[in-house]
Amino acid sequence: MALDLSTRRIAARQPFGGVPKGKASQDAIKGMTLSHIVLPLENPLSDAKVLTGRQSALAAVDIISCEMVSENGHRGMGFAYTLRAGGSGMFALACEIADRIMGHDPNDIGRLWELLRWQTNSLGQGGMSYQTIGAFDTALWDMKAKVAGLPLAKLLGAHRDTLRIYNSQGQYLQASIDEMKAAADRSLTLGIGGIKMKVGQPDGQEDLKRIMAMRDHLPDDIAFMIDANQQWDRAYALQFGKIVDEVGLAFIEEPLDALDIEGHAELARNLSTPIATGEMLTSPTEAIQLVQKGGCDISQVDALRIGGVTPFLKAMAMAEAHRVQIAPHWLMELHVHLAAAFPEEAWIEHFHWLEPLFDERLEIADGRVAVPDRPGLGLTLSDKARDWTVATQDIGERGRA
Template identity: 35%
Template sequence: MTRIERIDVRLVDLAPAAVRVDAMQSFVKQETVLVDLQTSDGLSGTGYSYTIGTGGRAVVSLITEHLAPALLGQDARPVEALWRHMIDQTRATTTGVITSLAFAAVDTALWDLRGRRTGESLWQMAGGAHPRLPVYDTEGGWLHLPVEDVVDGAKRSAAAGMGGAKIKVGKPSPAEDAERLAAVREAVGPGFEVMVDANQAFTAAEAIRRARTYEPLDIAWFEEPLPADDLRGHQRLAASTCVPVAVGESLYSVQRFGDYLAAGAVGIIQPDVARVGGITPWLKVAHAAEAFNIAVSPHFLMELHVSLAAAVPNGIYVEHIPQLRAVTRSSLVIEDGCATPPDVPGIGIDWDPDTLDDHRVA
């Protein structure tokens, strides 16, 4: 038996590579929680999760004070059993954002450890459905940018061979959003996908209104149009428009994804490993979506999600938002607009210990 002998937790702050503003907030910093597991047979694994500016220390506290003591001495191999064991230790706070983020950092480390033990990459362990997937870009479409810059960003993405670009929406006037999107569509032509993201800014009525202005522009999807708790509103919107509704980055449990799928309230799901509680539940969500013939395009964390999105049959895109370059020695491999999952044991992220120490805050 290979037992967990040591668990180290670090909090690392990373500044965004570019100014990022959407309809609801600014991306101030990425609080990155890293968990290092060491086992009795001399192996180790590293996992992580993140916040965009608040709550990082609470995640660290939950891991160090509650999860780590419950995991020390446990056999590191049965990942599913350990994920359930973490639920049993946190019944009073499950399901919740902080708990999911804590689970994710630990669960990702367990999967990394599993791959290092077997010699398999995460892509192989999780299914290996596609050798690579198309990439779409988000970095050029932030809401604070003038329309000229948004157009230039989309043109750069197209010139780089990417399959699409995401444009943030949520300007005070629907006409202003439509003008920005029309300018992008005119610049990139019909063969390039244009996605829109409202970051939960609208009511159902307003989302239905704005979706009608998107339809003539052949928008690939309308992401987070409403607050994530508004299941009925998403259901109404999905029934009213031909633009696929994309949801998932702000859903924190497998069961909540099930609610959306069963209600016909989503056309594309966007699970985030950190927010749904780890790789273990992420795969459950992806396969549940497959049962409903729904595509998966995960949110953020491109260095990790490239392996998972390519592993499942219904994975369609990887979102390009660079964020780990400052603290890693590896990078996402993109050729001809497609990302290739790393073919190395574990999750495939080569962390730089020196730069991690430079950015460490707790």
Template identity: 35%
Template sequence: MARITHVELRMVDLAPKVERVDAIQSFVSQETPVLTIYDSDGASGTGYSYTIGTGGPSVMALLQHTLLPRLIGQDGDRIDGIWRELLYATHATAVGAITSLALAAIDTALWDLRCRKLGLPLWKLAGGSRESIPLYSTEGGWLHLSSEALVEDALAMQAQGFKGSKIKIGRPHISEDAARLEAVRAAVGPGYEILTDGNQGFTLSEAIRRAQMLEDHGIGWFEEPLKADDVAAHRELARRTSVPVAVGESLYSLSQFKDYLQAGAASIVQVDLARIGGITPWLKVAHLAEAFNVMVCPHFLMELHLPLVCAVPNAKWLEYIPQLDSITEQGIEIKDGRAHVSQDPGLGIKWDWARLDALADPITIKEVV
């Protein structure tokens, strides 16, 4: 039985390719912990996590001083057991973002290790439901962009075979959001999905008001309309509109998703692999959503989510926001608006190790002899 011998940890800061502004924030950097686990068979697996702008050093500190030393000597095949033990080792800081982001880096590396040792791609080992999935684009839909820019991007993505675009909403007056959506709808026609994202920027009364406007434009979903911890308000909004309510990128545990689903407060689950704590809990959320006949459309992390949405039967979309282009040798394969899984063993990510080494020196955690 192979045991974990050492771990290498580094953090790289990835600048967004475009300006990203939504109803509550702007994104200026992406602090990305990258972690490689080695075992006594000489095998390795690499995973990662992320923060939007801040918090990366806190995640790194939790990994370096608390979680990674507990990995040394462990059987790397005990993925679920290790995840649970590490969660309880940080009980005072769980459930919460810093702990989940740290756990995700470890868990994705363990899954990569397992897949590589078995010679299987993640999408097959996790379920093997399909080999490709439709993409929708977010990169051209940010809140600061003009209607003309939104239209230009949506038409460009439609020409590439994409089936939908997401538009950020939350302009000061409802008429501004309506005008932007109307311009895009007029350009792309009725068969192209327009999705919207409020980024938790509305009160319940304003969300109800804007949902009525979204119905008039045939909008595919209303994402994060309200504060993520207000289940009752989401339930009331869902009761008052025919537009599907999408929630999940700011939830951090299986139980939080259970509360939403039991309440009928979300009809689309947008579970974020990093914020839920890794592949292990992500799959549990996806299967829970399937039991409620609810679709899974994960947030961000395009490269990691691709094999997972192709592993489960209740996923419809993958969000297109390229994240890793500057530290990988090649991106995901896209044909006619669909993302296709890698058939290589592991997560399907081809890291550019020379670039990673140039950006950050690794910290090594190993058993003290």
């Protein structure tokens, strides 16, 4: 039967990027200052990936900051990061795509995230493109919370004002057992509530020796975790996990390759110790699949690695729906706000590396970290951050205050 096209009509669809501004739009992005900051570490750090020759020791952190201003004079500051490689590429990409959201209402955060995602679509859905988008996304959320006069956690709907906090400071593989014990003591003096040590050496007996030495050293009320940094295969991880099941670890982190969701799921089914992973995932799709497929007991998804606050909220909702706990990777300055909006108790990972970037400090006491009471993220870039800046680009009006 022939189709008579003259009598057929297809309903018009709204343009994906949205229609021209209506009465609800009362502001617009007027300018940004993008900066590439290289933050040096006091001492290069080595985990199992370095010991096996897969990576070089970590000596610096590359930060991409986005300082944004709107026509109504509102400001927001966001950032992205990478380790070892990619900082210059992320900065160049940020400068290239920033125009895509200029002039748009900064309150339309979800729509602006999609505009940036489609602008970088040829680079793939994830990876460097999404990590770069995270700088813009966090700046927009920072601005929105500041306009509301609320800490970001309160804007999102906080379930608590303090969260459990742990760290790995001094627990890397280059440290001796005595050095690890001393570092743990310093951390506990700071008010840290959990200690995570690195494992994954070629000699598993050495790992076990260090684990037992630290477990015996730590008070019983201090949580203890281990992190293999993706260095085991499935058989070895299961064998090692069964041996340490009696130690009472809070979790085993990244025993397998980050993308081996099936392998992590098998470990989660067969070990008593919770399996934590997800920090290396670089898209919300991966983060959601990890939880849907039972690939972890604890999701460690990193907000900036998957594209910022907007996709992290989706990943967090999926974790809640599947009764999976969260312990977001690194970035305590951001994750303290996001994890506070999660219904179940979460872990925050303490790293002092980023502290010199900001004028403010988080309050830590009695094993917990407090949500800041300052509006937005509650952060301003320090003079040191300006000194470590290797490149700057203004888009539209200067975004730096």
